[in-house]
Amino acid sequence: MEIAVIGGTGLIGSRVVRILKAGGHEVVPLSPSTGVDLLTGHGLPEALKGIDVVVNLTNSPTFDEASSAFFRKTMDTMLTAAEAGGAGHAVILSIVGVEKVPGLDYYRAKMLQEDILRAGPIPYSIVRATQFFEFVDAVLSWTADENSVRLPATPVQPIAAADVARAVADVSAGDPLRGTRDVAGPEVFTLDELGRITLAARGDHRTVVTDDSAGMFAAVPGDALIAGDGAVLAGTSYREWLAGQRS
Template sequence: MKIVVIGGTGLVGSQVVDNLREHGHEAVAAAPQTGVNTLTGEGLPEVLEGAQVVVDLSNSPSFAEKDVTSFFRTSTTNLLEAEAKAGVQHHVILSIVGADGIDSGYMRAKIVQEDLVKASGSGWSIVRSTQFLEFLGSIADTATVDGVVHIAPVRFQPIASADVARFVARTAVGTPLNATIEIAGPETFGFDEIVRQHLASKDDPREVRTDPSATYFGAALQDGELVPHGEALLGEVSYEQWRKAQA
């Protein structure tokens, strides 16, 4: 099966490509550096020729609401139109648990992407993931004010990118779900607790202050928004396993 992975050179995309190839599929990593640009349409007809499935893992270079909304609207529209012409049967995207609840411009842009896919009239699957373990450090950096890391005391269920890649690859080779599934890590933490633990493991001296008013990339948080809303597929990699592998 030929599967084109848009964003196939990134953190998750490269692992999705490897997973698919290990299982005998023709996985093609598509990105601007490989001559495929979903914003302009450059390279799409060529890379989609003979493809049965497209996995869209692309992301906007700017997270400003206007920019990211324009990115997902333009990119997704171009992809879906090109896929219809090429006879692609299954469109898979990676989205975010809580996208329809967190008051964030980026999340609203992801909903625009989801809605375009649902309305496409072709086979689709949406995989909503919790936050990646790989981003714990950048979360702490973003939440730092005057040397203190401010984190809200809400539930947090991060997942290793390797687990995300396995779930996405498995979804891509299956029958279109025409539905949304949620994936998460195998453990639930207090958000402030896991950030504190992570920084301590790296000998980072910053204080992590439990702050109910702390925002998450600029968005106010309610408990339950960073964990699955219902039944979810759980990854295999624990925080400690992931941390040791990183070391």
């Protein structure tokens, strides 16, 4: 099977490319560094000609209201080129609970991306993942100073990027779902608890202060970011992942 991975040099995309190649597929990683720009469409029609599956793992450069324009433009560009090239399956990566958080600009933008794919001309699959382990440091930095980190008690169920990549690769190599598949980590934490675990593992003596108004995830209601029934649970625990980072 010939599979194009747009965003194939990024955190998830590079892993997806390796997994699919190891599975015997012919994989074409696409990014500005390979001469393909999804935002402008430069190089895309040629790159998608004759492709069986197109996987879109690009992300908006911002999390604000401009992200909606990014996803609208890039999805329209991708679907036009993919249809012309004869692709029979289009895959994107989204977020577990994305429809439950209308208060966040970025989540509304990801919902728009999903809607455009569903309404498009190509059989599709949507993989929804929970928050990545790899993003925890960034989340902590948003509300940190030299003495403390303020975090809300928002429940999260984080997952390793490697496990997300495996899920995306598995879906990409299969028949179109014509729907969604949720993937999540094996454990649920509150975000403030996750912050304490992270700082302790790294010997960081700052205090985590529970503040339900702090940071982007303060806008998340209830258990919106927790995977529901039917989700695929990955095997890597957060503490195992942290230990691997130290080694």
